[in-house]
């Protein structure tokens with residue numbers, strides 16, 4: 134694809150030859166993420182080895198009014214990294230140095246391209262823990278996690294990415310560099326700008342460095358698998374667990390999700406015919422404490438109707454139980470073309486959400502599979518196309534999604550708990566946010582990126 138000569142000359146002056154490309158194959162590789170089968174071609178892919186090059190790249194793009202779509206690991210599920218208006222894909226994946234692990238202040242300073250799991254493993258070596266753990270942690274990056282405010286199974290006890298952000302370096306749309314926060318625990322000088330960029334999906338600035346809070350690594354963990362003969366009792370089980378106990382993870386899978394995951398792994402389901410499964414983890418610093426929590430949880434789950442409860446204490450056994458949950462996403466996606474929604478409600482309302490989704494699906498004659506971070510009230514609703522033809526699928530889908538989101542909002546929830554609005558959900562944002570909220574978002578966007586070069590086409594409808 135022809136790239137504007139002024140842009141090419143400019144990039145050539147900033148980067149070495151292997152840091153940017155217009156090769157068709159590369160453009161295609163960076164034209165999609167993990168969102169459905171969507172693909173858009175950028176004009177150029179830029180992959181600097183050093184974040185120090187980002188200000189000059191942005192200054193150039195700003196001068197030429199060229200769209201810039203930042204990208205980390207490309208694992209996003211709302212199309213945030215798709216270059217929907219062409220221009221530059223700015224991939225930060227090579228800026229992947231862990232600059233410091235400061236055990237005294239319990240912080241890590243990292244570049245944005247660090248793979249989440251790599252950071253977790255590095256801090257574990259010194260007895261520390263970086264809890265935000267999206268299921269994609271082996272391939273997503275800290276930059277992408279920050280931009281999406283990623284969560285994961287352990288958010289139920291430890292919180293999401295924003296709970297670990299202490300400071301950021303951000304390159305603004307005009308190439309200027311903004312520093313906010315740092316290793317200090319307390320700071321109320323001015324607005325909390327770091328938090329403004331968390332969850333901004335690459336539309337307000339490019340994150341080039343982050344200072345992240347760490348906590349002590351729990352020394353003991355145990356995992357429990359509880360099967361239920363009805364979805365309703367599984368949902369009741371989730372609520373029962375939290376009376377006086379905070380598990381470190383509490384995931385729910387409905388029967389179709391369990392069967393798909395078991396098939397995917399080539400294993401039998403834990404309890405044939407069970408309609409729901411809870412995968413729960415507790416952690417702590419002593420074996421006694423963890424065992425006590427497990428006994429309490431087991432009793433609560435049995436009282437809520439669990440027909441089978443099994444516990445894993447050793448690392449190997451725990452990993453085996455977790456494997457089922459870990460395989461669910463891929464397994465469900467392998468069934469059919471799908472659309473994944475990411476509904477988040479107050480925990481006490483998950484029963485109404487899941488049963489409501491089932492009722493909407495029954496009326497519309499479509500198949501849904503629900504699973505996810507039930508302890509957070511965050512359920513992934515997968516709407517499966519199955520054998521519907523293209524026209525029926527495209528015609529029927531928006532109304533079904535709208536109904537599911539309207540229910541979510543009515544229950545006090547959000548249309549996305551962790552995947553972001555990105556490209557695919559922007560038309561639904563006004564279902565949740567009113568005119569004042571939308572105007573405020575737009576005012577912030579216009580103030581920081583008046584020429585709308587940063588990840589254009591994202592978040593805002595239209």
Ligand SMILES: Cc1cc2nc3c(=O)[nH]c(=O)nc-3n(C[C@H](O)[C@H](O)[C@H](O)COP(=O)(O)OP(=O)(O)OC[C@H]3O[C@@H](n4cnc5c(N)ncnc54)[C@H](O)[C@@H]3O)c2cc1C
Nearest residue numbers: 205206207208209213267268274276277280284335340551
């Ligand atoms: C199998 C699977 C499981 C998943 N499980 C979870 C889960 O449990 N929890 C969860 O929250 N998500 C999950 N996700 C979604 C996805 O992994 C997360 O949204 C993740 O945070 C994206 O990180 P990334 O590095 O891949 O970012 P990308 O997909 O590359 O980009 C995501 C967004 O971040 C922006 N961005 C990237 N880097 C920067 C930067 N340096 N500065 C500014 N903006 C930037 C992009 O423009 C885009 O808008 C899952 C995805 C898959 C495929």
